Amino acid sequence: MIKHHPTPALLLAFTQGQLDSSLSIAVSAHLEHCECCRHQVLALQEASAQCLDDDCELETWDDEDMISAITDEDYEIHPKQSMPLKLHLKGQEYTLPRALQSVALSNWLKLGKLARARVDLNEGDVHTNLLHIEKGGTIPIHTHKGFELTVLLAGEFKDEFDDYVPGDFIWLNDANTHTPFTEHGCLCLTVANNSMHFVQGISQVLNPIGKLIY
Ligand SMILES: [Zn+2]
DSSP states (O other), X not given: OOOOOOOHHHHHHHHTTOSOHHHHHHHHHHHHHOHHHHHHHHHHHHHHHHHHHHHOOOOOOOHHHHHHHHHOTTOOOOOXXXXXXXXXXXXXXXXXXXXXXXXXXXXXXXXXXXEEEEEEEEETTEEEEEEEEOTTOBOOSEEESSOEEEEEEEEOXXXXXXXXXXXXXXXXXXXXXXXXXXXXXEEEEEEESSOEEEOXXXXXXXXXXXXXXX
């Protein structure tokens, strides 16, 4: 059962279209797994539609405005490389969240049992990745200088706090130290705004892992 959900404030911001692409995609990915949050979003959408009905005057367009909008030469469509709906990794097939199907994905980079592909959203310090961990894989104990959001898409992992199932929406910050481990392997969507900080061991050895994952 999913135990970790976006906060009500985050769901409200999602409903109002106020989230950056990274967080919006992460919330969408959660909603595909979580009926409870889908109901909340529907209720919020209905409430805001009600507000619009109450105070909104309909904008009217005359024909000329419409024609000039359509024939404007500055208007170009930039086709984006679309992602496959299914991924095959290490003999396992994964279905990607619908929210990821129209965004570009970089090639996979691999280090040990970890592999990641960057989701190309161009959000500066905020990096979004697909992270695959092979069975028996772990990420050494670490904390974060900023935030780290993980949405488990498939498989399972556990850390010092809990065992997670697909759909779990796990938001950690610099107060949280953890050591994720997966017995059978997992695929996650991660959003982070800073590289991780390893708590133990030789940082020179662990640094490439931090760079791979961030
Ligand atoms: Zn939920």
